[in-house]
Amino acid sequence: MAETKVKTPKLDRRDFVSDQAVRWCPGCGDYAILAQTQKVFPDLGVDREKFVFISGIGCSSRFPYYMNAYGFHTIHGRAPAIASGVKLANPDLSVWVITGDGDALSIGGNHTIHLLRRNLDINVMLFNNRIYGLTKGQYSPTSELGKITKSTPLGSLDRPFNPLALVLGSHASFVARAIDRETAHLQSMIQRAHSHKGSSYIEIYQNCNIFNDGAFAPMTDRETKSDTVLRLENKKPLLFGAEMNKGIFIDGHTPKVVELGDKWSIDDLLVHDETDWTIAMMLSNFTYQDDFPNPIGVFYCVDEPVYEVMLNEQIEFAIKNKGNGDIQALIDGADNWVVE
Amino acid sequence: MSIKTKNLDKVVIRFAGDSGDGMQLTGTRFTETTAIVGNDLSTLPDYPAEIRAPAGSLAGVSAFQLHFSSKKIHTPGDQPDVLVAMNPAALKVHLSELRPGGIIIVNENAFSSKNLKLAGYESNPLEDGTVDSYEIYSVQMSTLVAKACEGMDISPKTVDRTKNMFALGLLYWIYNRPLEPTIKWLGKKFAKRPELVDSNIKALNTGYNYGETVEIFTTRFAVDKAPLSAGKYRNINGNYATSVGLLAGSIKANIPLFYGGYPITPASDILHTLASFRHFGVKTFQAEDEIAGITSAIGSSFAGNLGVTASSGPGIALKGEAIGLAVIAELPLVIVNVQRGGPSTGLPTKTEQADLFQALYGRNGEAPVPVIAAQTPGDCFYAAFEACQIAIKYRTPVFLLTDGYLANGSEPWSIPNFDDLPIIDPNFATQNDDLPFMPYDRDEKTLARPWAIPGTAGLEHRIGGLEKEDLTGNVSYDPENHHKMTELRGQKVQNIVDDIPKTEVLGNESGDVLILSWGGTYGSCRSATERLQNDGKKVSHVHLRWINPLPKDLGEILIRFNNILIPELNMGQLFKVIRADYLVDAIGLNLVKGRPFKASDIVDKVKETIG
Ligand SMILES: Cc1ncc(C[n+]2csc(CCOP(=O)(O)OP(=O)(O)O)c2C)c(N)n1
Numbered sequence: 001m002a003e004t005k006v007k008t009p010k011l012d013r014r015d016f017v018s019d020q021a022v023r024w025c026p027g028c029g030d031y032a033i034l035a036q037t038q039k040v041f042p043d044l045g046v047d048r049e050k051f052v053f054i055s056g057i058g059c060s061s062r063f064p065y066y067m068n069a070y071g072f073h074t075i076h077g078r079a080p081a082i083a084s085g086v087k088l089a090n091p092d093l094s095v096w097v098i099t100g101d102g103d104a105l106s107i108g109g110n111h112t113i114h115l116l117r118r119n120l121d122i123n124v125m126l127f128n129n130r131i132y133g134l135t136k137g138q139y140s141p142t143s144e145l146g147k148i149t150k151s152t153p154l155g156s157l158d159r160p161f162n163p164l165a166l167v168l169g170s171h172a173s174f175v176a177r178a179i180d181r182e183t184a185h186l187q188s189m190i191q192r193a194h195s196h197k198g199s200s201y202i203e204i205y206q207n208c209n210i211f212n213d214g215a216f217a218p219m220t221d222r223e224t225k226s227d228t229v230l231r232l233e234n235k236k237p238l239l240f241g242a243e244m245n246k247g248i249f250i251d252g253h254t255p256k257v258v259e260l261g262d263k264w265s266i267d268d269l270l271v272h273d274e275t276d277w278t279i280a281m282m283l284s285n286f287t288y289q290d291d292f293p294n295p296i297g298v299f300y301c302v303d304e305p306v307y308e309v310m311l312n313e314q315i316e317f318a319i320k321n322k323g324n325g326d327i328q329a330l331i332d333g334a335d336n337w338v339v340e
Numbered sequence: 341m342s343i344k345t346k347n348l349d350k351v352v353i354r355f356a357g358d359s360g361d362g363m364q365l366t367g368t369r370f371t372e373t374t375a376i377v378g379n380d381l382s383t384l385p386d387y388p389a390e391i392r393a394p395a396g397s398l399a400g401v402s403a404f405q406l407h408f409s410s411k412k413i414h415t416p417g418d419q420p421d422v423l424v425a426m427n428p429a430a431l432k433v434h435l436s437e438l439r440p441g442g443i444i445i446v447n448e449n450a451f452s453s454k455n456l457k458l459a460g461y462e463s464n465p466l467e468d469g470t471v472d473s474y475e476i477y478s479v480q481m482s483t484l485v486a487k488a489c490e491g492m493d494i495s496p497k498t499v500d501r502t503k504n505m506f507a508l509g510l511l512y513w514i515y516n517r518p519l520e521p522t523i524k525w526l527g528k529k530f531a532k533r534p535e536l537v538d539s540n541i542k543a544l545n546t547g548y549n550y551g552e553t554v555e556i557f558t559t560r561f562a563v564d565k566a567p568l569s570a571g572k573y574r575n576i577n578g579n580y581a582t583s584v585g586l587l588a589g590s591i592k593a594n595i596p597l598f599y600g601g602y603p604i605t606p607a608s609d610i611l612h613t614l615a616s617f618r619h620f621g622v623k624t625f626q627a628e629d630e631i632a633g634i635t636s637a638i639g640s641s642f643a644g645n646l647g648v649t650a651s652s653g654p655g656i657a658l659k660g661e662a663i664g665l666a667v668i669a670e671l672p673l674v675i676v677n678v679q680r681g682g683p684s685t686g687l688p689t690k691t692e693q694a695d696l697f698q699a700l701y702g703r704n705g706e707a708p709v710p711v712i713a714a715q716t717p718g719d720c721f722y723a724a725f726e727a728c729q730i731a732i733k734y735r736t737p738v739f740l741l742t743d744g745y746l747a748n749g750s751e752p753w754s755i756p757n758f759d760d761l762p763i764i765d766p767n768f769a770t771q772n773d774d775l776p777f778m779p780y781d782r783d784e785k786t787l788a789r790p791w792a793i794p795g796t797a798g799l800e801h802r803i804g805g806l807e808k809e810d811l812t813g814n815v816s817y818d819p820e821n822h823h824k825m826t827e828l829r830g831q832k833v834q835n836i837v838d839d840i841p842k843t844e845v846l847g848n849e850s851g852d853v854l855i856l857s858w859g860g861t862y863g864s865c866r867s868a869t870e871r872l873q874n875d876g877k878k879v880s881h882v883h884l885r886w887i888n889p890l891p892k893d894l895g896e897i898l899i900r901f902n903n904i905l906i907p908e909l910n911m912g913q914l915f916k917v918i919r920a921d922y923l924v925d926a927i928g929l930n931l932v933k934g935r936p937f938k939a940s941d942i943v944d945k946v947k948e949t950i951g
Pocket residue numbers: 057058059060061076099100101102103104127129131132133134135140
């Protein structure tokens with residue numbers, strides 16, 4: 001996150017709208033994500049020229065073209081590595097990675113896990129539509145088992161990745177989930193990711209209305225969403241349901257959904273703690289399990305040493321120890337001789 | 341008995357032993373001392389890919405060849421005059437290359453029946469006549485160092501490891517070299533383990549005194565200082581020179597050096613070296629793979645650093661897609677390929693030049709990349725510096741080709757004065773309120789686009805791998821525009837010819853044969869040319885540094901020779917380029933045996949060609 005004082009007058013949503021026509025399919029969830037980003041960015045307290053958006057390839061990865069900031073639409077899967085170079089070159093920049101489920105978890109899986117274990121101060125927004133949008137609808141590493149697509153006419157055979165379990169396993173220091181349709185919540189997740197120092201990972205459920213319409217419908221439809229979405233709030237019991245009468249109880253080591261009433265009271269429920277990795281991991285595993293609600297919000301947030309900060313400390317340390325590098329002395333070497 | 345001292349012009353020594361015998365270190369020490377003595381020299385380390393092949397086996401033999409002379413030399417030598425063989429396997433592998441009647445020095449203790457068997461000897465070659473035609477010195481090195489270190493509180497195994505210092509000491513005596521530089525070095529190297537300093541120095545002295553006292557050597561040799569031009573010299577190897585050249589480039593451009601890379605033989609030493617330059621502000625990033633290595637470097641260039649990556653063939657293959665991105669994004673980037681034998685994993689520790697096509701063409705689409713090749717270990721410094729200059733000036737990825745031989749080989753290097761190197765102007769774009777910012781506007785002369793780095797207010801813009809619209813840089817699928825942009829990118833690289841100096845011809849401007857070379861074969865080709873010219877042959881030599889673009893004046897030079905001979909450590913890559921570009925009927929000389937050309941290989945080919 002950039003530290004320097006903001007010098008420009010207060011920015012406004014329109015300052016972040018580029019002159020490029022947005023080319024996603026009408027109705028695509030990407031629009032909502034773009035709109036929320038443009039809305040919250042003026043409030044992040046950073047000069048516009050310090051924002052850099054780096055994306056890979058996919059429908060979602062077109063995002064940087066539409067943000068009036070610095071942007072680089074790169075190659076498939078490599079955005080985290082490019083972004084790492086940007087951040088290391090200039091830690092003063094606020095660097096955002098925009099990626100899709102195929103981009104981040106298939107071709108770019110390796111870069112994703114390594115970015116997170118290094119904990120560079122980079123914010124990743126994963127647009128998870130559980131499908132390959134840009135290549136017209138093949139199943140993705142987050143598509144549910146048995147998914148029928150053009151490339152899997154008899155159903156996909158590989159179990160899906162659970163992105164947040166994967167990123168928690170890579171020791172990401174900030175892990176959250178949002179939904180394209182939950183606009184206010186999405187804004188707050190973007191804000192939280194921005195203020196976190198270290199790698200932030202937001203998985204955003206995004207509807208691809210062309211190739212995977214309704215993938216998250218149970219979580220966005222008015223009738224069902226209160227029973228399928230669990231809103232995480234730090235230090236609050238894990239409650240959900242239209243009447244807020246259901247919650248998560250830990251039975252031994254196993255989470256269970258319980259209904260509040262005669263047998264269970266709110267005091268029996270697990271209290272969310274953003275600094276507890278075990279809770280975060282457990283919550284991440286609710287995904288793809290029909291008996292559990294799908295958590296959204298901040299799963300995990302802890303302060304860990306930040307890579308680029310440590311790199312600069314090493315540089316300072318080396319300078320302190322050896323003095324500022326003397327290029328002529330280096331060229332001369334320790335053993336040299338003169339020919340008369 | 342009196343010992344005579346004989347003067348020699350040149351000597352080629354090959355140190356060979358088991359991987360665990362410390363032959364690279366021994367060779368390097370002899371090299372450093374020889375450099376300080378003032379000889380010209382050239383080295384060829386040759387080690388197995390396995391870190392510890394079974395002890396005593398043929399596969400585990402590691403060697404280091406050193407050519408030193410009182411004259412200017414260009415190669416590590418065609419044939420060793422002296423073979424130091426620390427075990428039977430080393431003798432077996434290298435004996436056939438020793439000059440007839442040459443000197444062999446062996447560690448007799450290592451010629452046990454077990455080791456003989458491992459080396460595939462049925463009987464002891466020291467006794468069965470195998471080495472009778474050579475001048476053989478069979479020395480019980482292990483016994484002698486054990487005696488020398490008697491009473492010291494160190495394990496017999498550790499003592500035995502000092503036998504390489506014994507061999508070194510003995511060679512110092514034979515070739516009249518001082519012990520002090522090695523003693524000083526040992527003191528530094530083992531500063532934390534004084535017992536190792538002591539034992540190694542004892543072994544070194546014992547070897548030296550052995551020569552002096554045991555009256556088996558009748559002759560010592562002296563090789564006088566070489567007539568190097570006046571100035572300050574050091575010994576330098578190619579990977580180190582490359583690293584320092586890159587750093588020098590970034591300092592002259594006044595922008596930080598960012599290195600993203602993944603370890604691979606024989607390029608890893610560039611990563612190691614740059615990692616030790618933290619006090620210069622150098623940022624090295626050991627990435628998760630080669631793709632992340634180059635893409636992080638591209639990211640750093642986008643943000644205003646000088647992005648660099650280095651690898652060898654297999655890693656360069658992985659970087660291909662990202663190089664295309666740097667081409668279309670038109671960002672400065674230096675890509676070093678320290679070539680090794682291929683294809684696939686190939687011969688990791690052996691030299692080859694077979695990645696020229698990969699550098700020129702190994703990408704999808706029309707993706708021209710300038711290619712420069714270093715010609716000697718010391719030249720890696722200048723080639724790296726030049727690569728930085730061109731990358732920044734033209735906003736383009738630049739390929740720097742070196743190879744395993746240049747990377748690990750070393751030579752005395754005339755130390756440049758940093759202040760004499762040119763300033764490199766990064767010429768970052770700045771805001772101009774009157775005009776809208778055009779990220780793909782171009783400099784009229786070079787066709788370079790502006791380098792507008794994040795953090796610059798008013799220049800916010802987006803780039804990417806999709807085709808760009810001329811000037812605005814917006815995504816464009818327009819066919820006319822694509823054609824135009826393809827031409828612009830091509831022309832921009834072509835414009836670099838204006839930065840390439842006039843081609844130097846060694847020898848006459850016309851004649852029977854022109855030897856045309858590139859990269860690490862420079863030394864062999866130059867030596868061959870000198871020999872042929874001394875023989876009265878009408879032979880000249882041109883060595884190319886830039887292979888893309890080729891120098892403007894090359895065509896007119898080529899047509900003045902009856903034959904063009906292109907020696908390459910590949911199956912004919914520059915050969916095909918030259919034939920295609922200049923329609924000349926060039927002849928190839930192609931060898932992929934994991935070692936540099938011998939000058940004699942080239943001499944023979946020329947003689948075969950012109951009779
Ligand atoms: C190296 C490479 N391989 C394949 C492709 C083709 N490709 C482009 S996007 C994509 C998948 C995109 O899926 P996702 O990351 O989920 O993004 P979405 O379009 O769904 O937002 C593929 C396979 C490519 N551009 N580059």
